[in-house]
Amino acid sequence: MSRTLTSDEIARQLQDLPDWAGDTASLRRAVEFADFPTAIAAVGEVAEIAEEINHHPDIDIRWRTVTFSLSTHSAGGVTQLDIELAHRIDAVAASLDS
Structure with a gap:
């Protein structure tokens, strides 16, 4: 099982994920796409x-x-796996010009 990150670790990691917010429980990001088909x-x-x-x-x-x-x-709670997935979600959002 992965180790949960501390508040300080999450804060440091979120510096590289400016569109994300979070705490030790979860990370969150809302992405607005051009239209519904792009969102899907x-x-x-x-x-x-x-x-x-x-x-x-x-x-x-x-x-x-x-x-x-x-x-x-x-x-x-939040682990390094969540941080890695957040980066990959950001890449998807960027590729679809959100």
């Missing part, structure tokens, strides 16, 4: 990444806004 395409790409690394975000879809929430449930 982003969710599909993130789903493929999640399956690849066996780590699945909570996803809320509201028209063209997708909110991602990351937490390692088995560890009871």
